[in-house]
Amino acid sequence: MMAQPISITTSKIAPIPIVQQTYHTFCAATAIAEVESDWYRVWIVDASPIPEATLPTLPIEDWLKFQSLVAEWQAQRGATSSTTEAAICQAYQSIIGMGKVAVQFILKQLESEGDDPDQWFWALTAITGANPESAEDRGDYVKMAASWFEWAKNQGYAW
Amino acid sequence: MPGSWPPNELPHLAEDNCEVKSKATKRYNCVAWAAGEDFRWWWPDPMGKDYWPLGIPRAVTVEAFLLAYGTLGFKLYFDGTHQAGIEKLALYGKGQAGAEVPTHAALQLENGEWTSKIGRFEDVYHKTAAAVEGPIYGHVICHLARPRRPAPDLE
Numbered sequence: 001m002m003a004q005p006i007s008i009t010t011s012k013i014a015p016i017p018i019v020q021q022t023y024h025t026f027c028a029a030t031a032i033a034e035v036e037s038d039w040y041r042v043w044i045v046d047a048s049p050i051p052e053a054t055l056p057t058l059p060i061e062d063w064l065k066f067q068s069l070v071a072e073w074q075a076q077r078g079a080t081s082s083t084t085e086a087a088i089c090q091a092y093q094s095i096i097g098m099g100k101v102a103v104q105f106i107l108k109q110l111e112s113e114g115d116d117p118d119q120w121f122w123a124l125t126a127i128t129g130a131n132p133e134s135a136e137d138r139g140d141y142v143k144m145a146a147s148w149f150e151w152a153k154n155q156g157y158a159w
Numbered sequence: 160m161p162g163s164w165p166p167n168e169l170p171h172l173a174e175d176n177c178e179v180k181s182k183a184t185k186r187y188n189c190v191a192w193a194a195g196e197d198f199r200w201w202w203p204d205p206m207g208k209d210y211w212p213l214g215i216p217r218a219v220t221v222e223a224f225l226l227a228y229g230t231l232g233f234k235l236y237f238d239g240t241h242q243a244g245i246e247k248l249a250l251y252g253k254g255q256a257g258a259e260v261p262t263h264a265a266l267q268l269e270n271g272e273w274t275s276k277i278g279r280f281e282d283v284y285h286k287t288a289a290a291v292e293g294p295i296y297g298h299v300i301c302h303l304a305r306p307r308r309p310a311p312d313l314e
Binding site for chain 1: 202
Protein backbone atom coordinates (compact mmCIF):
# COMPACT_ATOMS: atom_id res chain seq x y z
CA MET A 1 0.00 0.00 0.00
CA MET A 2 1.23 3.48 -0.86
CA ALA A 3 2.16 5.42 2.27
CA GLN A 4 0.01 8.50 2.73
CA PRO A 5 1.52 11.69 4.14
CA ILE A 6 -0.27 12.70 7.31
CA SER A 7 2.00 15.04 9.19
CA ILE A 8 5.14 17.08 9.16
CA THR A 9 7.33 17.34 12.21
CA THR A 10 10.18 19.65 12.97
CA SER A 11 12.16 20.33 16.05
CA LYS A 12 10.73 23.83 16.27
CA ILE A 13 7.04 23.72 15.53
CA ALA A 14 4.14 21.44 16.28
CA PRO A 15 3.01 18.83 13.70
CA ILE A 16 1.00 20.29 10.84
CA PRO A 17 -1.66 18.27 9.02
CA ILE A 18 -0.77 17.73 5.41
CA VAL A 19 -3.67 17.68 3.03
CA GLN A 20 -2.48 19.27 -0.16
CA GLN A 21 -0.53 17.69 -2.93
CA THR A 22 1.54 20.83 -3.40
CA TYR A 23 2.64 20.60 0.19
CA HIS A 24 3.37 16.94 -0.33
CA THR A 25 5.62 17.82 -3.22
CA PHE A 26 7.27 20.65 -1.34
CA CYS A 27 8.03 18.45 1.64
CA ALA A 28 9.37 15.64 -0.48
CA ALA A 29 11.67 18.08 -2.18
CA THR A 30 12.92 19.88 0.88
CA ALA A 31 12.96 17.25 3.60
CA ILE A 32 16.23 16.63 5.32
CA ALA A 33 15.02 13.25 6.58
CA GLU A 34 12.08 10.96 6.02
CA VAL A 35 10.38 8.28 8.13
CA GLU A 36 7.60 6.09 6.84
CA SER A 37 5.53 3.04 7.67
CA ASP A 38 2.62 1.34 5.93
CA TRP A 39 0.31 4.00 7.25
CA TYR A 40 2.17 7.25 7.35
CA ARG A 41 5.14 9.19 6.12
CA VAL A 42 6.83 11.93 8.08
CA TRP A 43 9.24 14.40 6.61
CA ILE A 44 11.65 16.22 8.83
CA VAL A 45 12.15 19.70 7.49
CA ASP A 46 14.02 22.74 8.65
CA ALA A 47 11.25 25.18 9.38
CA SER A 48 13.40 27.95 10.75
CA PRO A 49 11.49 31.17 10.22
CA ILE A 50 12.85 33.41 7.46
CA PRO A 51 14.45 36.47 9.08
CA GLU A 52 12.17 39.45 8.56
CA ALA A 53 15.04 41.55 7.35
CA THR A 54 15.35 39.43 4.19
CA LEU A 55 11.77 40.02 3.14
CA PRO A 56 11.00 43.12 1.08
CA THR A 57 8.20 45.26 2.45
CA LEU A 58 5.74 45.80 -0.35
CA PRO A 59 3.54 48.89 -0.39
CA ILE A 60 0.20 47.26 -1.00
CA GLU A 61 -1.51 50.09 -2.85
CA ASP A 62 1.41 50.49 -5.23
CA TRP A 63 1.54 46.76 -5.84
CA LEU A 64 -2.15 46.65 -6.68
CA LYS A 65 -1.81 49.69 -8.91
CA PHE A 66 1.08 48.03 -10.73
CA GLN A 67 -0.88 44.84 -11.28
CA SER A 68 -3.79 46.82 -12.65
CA LEU A 69 -1.54 48.79 -15.01
CA VAL A 70 0.11 45.62 -16.29
CA ALA A 71 -3.31 44.26 -17.24
CA GLU A 72 -4.23 47.55 -18.89
CA TRP A 73 -0.98 47.61 -20.81
CA GLN A 74 -1.52 44.12 -22.20
CA ALA A 75 -4.92 45.21 -23.48
CA GLN A 76 -3.72 48.53 -24.86
CA ARG A 77 -0.75 47.22 -26.83
CA GLY A 78 -2.64 44.43 -28.56
CA ALA A 79 -0.70 42.66 -31.29
CA THR A 80 1.72 45.46 -32.08
CA SER A 81 5.25 44.50 -33.00
CA SER A 82 6.47 47.99 -32.28
CA THR A 83 8.37 48.40 -29.05
CA THR A 84 7.90 52.12 -29.42
CA GLU A 85 4.11 51.80 -29.59
CA ALA A 86 4.08 49.38 -26.67
CA ALA A 87 6.19 51.72 -24.56
CA ILE A 88 4.11 54.81 -25.20
CA CYS A 89 0.89 53.13 -24.12
CA GLN A 90 -0.69 55.13 -21.33
CA ALA A 91 -0.53 52.23 -18.88
CA TYR A 92 3.16 51.59 -19.55
CA GLN A 93 3.92 55.27 -19.10
CA SER A 94 1.97 55.22 -15.85
CA ILE A 95 4.15 52.37 -14.62
CA ILE A 96 7.22 54.47 -15.42
CA GLY A 97 5.53 57.34 -13.63
CA MET A 98 5.34 55.28 -10.44
CA GLY A 99 9.08 55.78 -10.17
CA LYS A 100 11.50 53.75 -8.12
CA VAL A 101 8.80 51.90 -6.22
CA ALA A 102 7.94 50.16 -9.48
CA VAL A 103 11.42 48.73 -9.97
CA GLN A 104 10.99 45.83 -7.57
CA PHE A 105 7.55 45.13 -9.04
CA ILE A 106 8.93 45.06 -12.57
CA LEU A 107 11.78 42.80 -11.51
CA LYS A 108 9.32 40.41 -9.89
CA GLN A 109 7.12 40.48 -12.96
CA LEU A 110 10.12 39.89 -15.21
CA GLU A 111 11.24 36.99 -13.08
CA SER A 112 7.78 35.46 -13.13
CA GLU A 113 7.84 35.54 -16.93
CA GLY A 114 10.73 33.07 -16.95
CA ASP A 115 12.07 32.26 -20.39
CA ASP A 116 9.53 34.50 -22.13
CA PRO A 117 10.26 37.92 -20.65
CA ASP A 118 8.26 40.94 -21.69
CA GLN A 119 9.36 44.41 -22.76
CA TRP A 120 10.16 45.85 -19.36
CA PHE A 121 13.56 47.20 -20.30
CA TRP A 122 12.41 50.62 -21.46
CA ALA A 123 10.69 51.14 -18.13
CA LEU A 124 13.63 49.93 -16.08
CA THR A 125 16.02 52.24 -17.88
CA ALA A 126 13.59 55.16 -17.79
CA ILE A 127 13.20 54.82 -14.04
CA THR A 128 16.74 53.95 -12.98
CA GLY A 129 18.85 55.51 -15.72
CA ALA A 130 20.80 52.27 -15.92
CA ASN A 131 21.63 50.29 -19.06
CA PRO A 132 23.12 47.01 -17.88
CA GLU A 133 22.49 45.08 -21.08
CA SER A 134 25.40 44.58 -23.46
CA ALA A 135 25.02 45.81 -27.03
CA GLU A 136 25.27 42.31 -28.47
CA ASP A 137 22.32 41.16 -26.35
CA ARG A 138 19.94 43.78 -27.76
CA GLY A 139 16.55 42.24 -28.46
CA ASP A 140 17.42 38.99 -26.68
CA TYR A 141 15.08 39.48 -23.76
CA VAL A 142 16.24 36.42 -21.83
CA LYS A 143 19.83 37.66 -21.74
CA MET A 144 18.70 41.22 -21.08
CA ALA A 145 16.59 40.10 -18.14
CA ALA A 146 19.56 38.23 -16.69
CA SER A 147 21.66 41.39 -16.95
CA TRP A 148 19.00 43.38 -15.13
CA PHE A 149 18.70 40.81 -12.34
CA GLU A 150 22.44 40.92 -11.80
CA TRP A 151 22.46 44.71 -11.84
CA ALA A 152 19.52 44.88 -9.42
CA LYS A 153 21.15 42.49 -6.96
CA ASN A 154 24.29 44.57 -7.02
CA GLN A 155 22.19 47.66 -6.35
CA GLY A 156 20.54 46.03 -3.35
CA TYR A 157 17.07 45.59 -4.80
CA ALA A 158 14.98 42.82 -3.25
CA TRP A 159 12.09 41.22 -5.13
CA MET B 160 -10.32 32.43 -34.04
CA PRO B 161 -7.12 30.55 -34.92
CA GLY B 162 -4.75 32.22 -32.43
CA SER B 163 -4.65 34.14 -29.15
CA TRP B 164 -4.30 37.67 -30.57
CA PRO B 165 -7.17 40.17 -30.26
CA PRO B 166 -9.43 39.12 -33.19
CA ASN B 167 -10.61 42.64 -33.90
CA GLU B 168 -7.04 43.67 -34.70
CA LEU B 169 -6.62 41.00 -37.40
CA PRO B 170 -10.16 40.60 -38.68
CA HIS B 171 -9.19 38.78 -41.87
CA LEU B 172 -7.36 35.92 -40.19
CA ALA B 173 -9.66 32.93 -39.90
CA GLU B 174 -9.50 29.18 -39.56
CA ASP B 175 -9.73 28.69 -43.32
CA ASN B 176 -6.84 30.97 -44.31
CA CYS B 177 -4.49 30.77 -41.36
CA GLU B 178 -2.60 28.04 -39.53
CA VAL B 179 -0.94 28.65 -36.18
CA LYS B 180 2.61 27.28 -36.23
CA SER B 181 4.00 28.10 -32.78
CA LYS B 182 3.02 28.92 -29.24
CA ALA B 183 2.71 32.58 -28.31
CA THR B 184 6.05 34.08 -27.36
CA LYS B 185 7.69 37.44 -26.77
CA ARG B 186 11.11 36.15 -27.74
CA TYR B 187 10.87 37.52 -31.30
CA ASN B 188 8.59 39.62 -33.45
CA CYS B 189 7.48 39.77 -37.05
CA VAL B 190 10.48 41.77 -38.20
CA ALA B 191 12.86 39.20 -36.76
CA TRP B 192 10.77 36.31 -38.06
CA ALA B 193 10.77 37.66 -41.60
CA ALA B 194 14.54 37.98 -41.27
CA GLY B 195 14.76 34.30 -40.33
CA GLU B 196 15.35 34.73 -36.59
CA ASP B 197 13.40 33.43 -33.63
CA PHE B 198 15.41 34.44 -30.59
CA ARG B 199 15.37 38.22 -30.47
CA TRP B 200 13.10 41.17 -31.08
CA TRP B 201 13.97 43.45 -34.00
CA TRP B 202 12.86 47.05 -33.78
CA PRO B 203 14.62 50.40 -34.30
CA ASP B 204 13.53 51.73 -30.92
CA PRO B 205 15.25 54.96 -30.01
CA MET B 206 16.28 53.65 -26.58
CA GLY B 207 18.32 50.93 -28.25
CA LYS B 208 16.82 47.99 -26.38
CA ASP B 209 15.94 45.91 -29.42
CA TYR B 210 18.14 44.47 -32.11
CA TRP B 211 18.64 46.51 -35.23
CA PRO B 212 21.38 45.90 -37.80
CA LEU B 213 24.48 47.87 -37.02
CA GLY B 214 24.84 51.06 -39.01
CA ILE B 215 21.19 51.24 -40.04
CA PRO B 216 19.26 54.28 -38.74
CA ARG B 217 17.17 53.50 -35.68
CA ALA B 218 14.09 55.12 -37.14
CA VAL B 219 10.64 53.71 -37.79
CA THR B 220 10.67 54.61 -41.46
CA VAL B 221 10.25 52.62 -44.64
CA GLU B 222 13.76 53.60 -45.68
CA ALA B 223 15.30 52.26 -42.45
CA PHE B 224 13.41 48.98 -42.82
CA LEU B 225 14.52 48.61 -46.44
CA LEU B 226 18.10 49.20 -45.36
CA ALA B 227 17.76 46.73 -42.48
CA TYR B 228 16.48 43.95 -44.73
CA GLY B 229 19.04 45.03 -47.29
CA THR B 230 21.70 43.72 -44.93
CA LEU B 231 20.19 40.27 -45.62
CA GLY B 232 20.18 40.68 -49.38
CA PHE B 233 16.58 41.86 -49.81
CA LYS B 234 15.90 44.63 -52.29
CA LEU B 235 12.80 46.61 -53.11
CA TYR B 236 10.73 44.65 -55.63
CA PHE B 237 7.68 45.13 -57.84
CA ASP B 238 5.13 42.87 -56.19
CA GLY B 239 4.43 39.85 -54.03
CA THR B 240 3.39 37.38 -56.68
CA HIS B 241 4.74 33.87 -56.34
CA GLN B 242 7.87 33.37 -58.44
CA ALA B 243 10.03 30.29 -58.30
CA GLY B 244 13.53 30.99 -57.07
CA ILE B 245 12.66 34.36 -55.53
CA GLU B 246 12.03 34.86 -51.82
CA LYS B 247 9.73 37.77 -51.11
CA LEU B 248 8.92 39.83 -48.11
CA ALA B 249 5.94 42.12 -47.58
CA LEU B 250 6.31 45.26 -45.51
CA TYR B 251 3.18 46.69 -43.92
CA GLY B 252 2.51 50.17 -42.69
CA LYS B 253 -0.01 52.69 -41.54
CA GLY B 254 -0.42 56.36 -42.20
CA GLN B 255 -0.57 58.80 -45.05
CA ALA B 256 0.32 57.42 -48.45
CA GLY B 257 3.98 58.01 -49.12
CA ALA B 258 4.73 58.56 -45.46
CA GLU B 259 3.59 55.28 -43.95
CA VAL B 260 5.05 54.06 -40.70
CA PRO B 261 6.20 50.41 -40.83
CA THR B 262 4.21 48.09 -38.60
CA HIS B 263 4.74 44.52 -39.75
CA ALA B 264 6.63 42.20 -42.07
CA ALA B 265 5.68 38.85 -43.56
CA LEU B 266 7.80 36.37 -45.49
CA GLN B 267 6.65 34.40 -48.50
CA LEU B 268 6.99 30.63 -48.28
CA GLU B 269 8.17 28.47 -51.14
CA ASN B 270 4.59 27.49 -51.95
CA GLY B 271 3.53 31.13 -52.34
CA GLU B 272 1.77 31.39 -48.99
CA TRP B 273 3.07 33.66 -46.26
CA THR B 274 4.34 33.42 -42.71
CA SER B 275 4.00 36.08 -40.02
CA LYS B 276 4.74 36.41 -36.35
CA ILE B 277 1.80 38.19 -34.78
CA GLY B 278 3.31 40.62 -32.30
CA ARG B 279 3.85 38.87 -28.97
CA PHE B 280 1.51 36.08 -30.01
CA GLU B 281 1.93 33.07 -32.29
CA ASP B 282 3.54 32.78 -35.68
CA VAL B 283 1.24 31.68 -38.46
CA TYR B 284 1.04 30.64 -42.06
CA HIS B 285 -1.51 32.68 -44.00
CA LYS B 286 -2.67 32.15 -47.55
CA THR B 287 -2.30 35.74 -48.74
CA ALA B 288 -0.31 38.76 -47.65
CA ALA B 289 -3.58 40.67 -47.33
CA ALA B 290 -4.80 38.29 -44.63
CA VAL B 291 -2.93 40.21 -41.92
CA GLU B 292 -3.96 43.63 -43.12
CA GLY B 293 -6.27 45.54 -40.83
CA PRO B 294 -6.36 48.07 -38.03
CA ILE B 295 -3.18 46.94 -36.29
CA TYR B 296 -0.80 46.53 -39.24
CA GLY B 297 -2.45 48.66 -41.90
CA HIS B 298 -1.74 47.40 -45.39
CA VAL B 299 1.14 46.15 -47.54
CA ILE B 300 3.15 49.19 -48.57
CA CYS B 301 5.94 47.50 -50.52
CA HIS B 302 7.62 44.20 -51.31
CA LEU B 303 11.23 43.14 -51.12
CA ALA B 304 12.90 40.17 -52.75
CA ARG B 305 16.12 38.21 -52.90
CA PRO B 306 17.16 35.00 -54.63
CA ARG B 307 15.69 32.11 -52.65
CA ARG B 308 18.30 30.29 -50.63
CA PRO B 309 18.11 26.80 -49.21
CA ALA B 310 15.10 27.13 -46.92
CA PRO B 311 15.78 27.74 -43.22
CA ASP B 312 13.58 25.64 -40.99
CA LEU B 313 10.88 28.12 -40.03
CA GLU B 314 8.67 25.60 -38.30
